[in-house]
Amino acid sequence: MNQFFAILLLVCATTIEAAGQLCFKKKSTRSADGDLGSRLWLAGGICCMAVEAVVWTIVLQNLNVSIAYPMGSLSFVMVLLMSRIFLKERVQRDRWIGLALILCGTVLLGLNSAGSNS
């Protein structure tokens, strides 16, 4: 499997991670605790974590952990975007700056892994 595909999988993993976080947030903001809806959100979150474990294992088969782990910070970016889209949270200017910096860092790490071929 090539590096490009591994990085694509890593992006998938971070997206799933963010989706899971979104489920947990949806669960925690429901007024009635323990109703069917809140249980479904909880189950959704746990499913996301299980699927992510599989995807992350494949990522680690192909990337150094010293590259994959910091690239996993893309999940912050995904959470930011998803909470803006699905939770209608307002995103402050500082967070957009942080998002841009994380993206820069991730691109550098990605370039690094494409360059070395380990």
Place this chain on the structure above:
Amino acid sequence: MSLFQKIRSIRFYKQVESLPVFKRVPLHICLGLSIAIILDTGVQIFWKMAVEASEKAHNADTLMNLISTFENPLFWLVVTLFLLQLANWLKVLEHADLSYSQPITSLSYISVGVLSAVLLHEKITPLQVAGISFVLVGVWFISKSDHNTLSTIAASDSHSTSGAAQ
């Protein structure tokens, strides 16, 4: 009495806790954050070790590698550490803001880098150090903004306001 409270009631702990160094950041928060960093690092390093062990056994077959990774005792250790981390993290968040805790635990990007070089013989390049630095500053920027924008914006959503207020 929870384990956490028991530890805090030990006399030696109380003496250390009252040292002036821990005036600004209480000892139990320091401990919680250190444990969070250690567990985060452990999860990643042991996970990679489990993957490498199964790669030695099955070469390049992705599916076989996957199954044998999940069967590896090291992976159970990962799951255990992960659950411990979850419990510890919830404990930390009871006592400290997420925006304060998040950037501190992202120091684990550094510890994972160092340990992967030492234990797994991964090569750390200057480009990689630059990348990790960008990520760290980025996390800091995301965390330093306000912690609750929900109450001001999504007030129309009755579910979210009641949950966010807690």
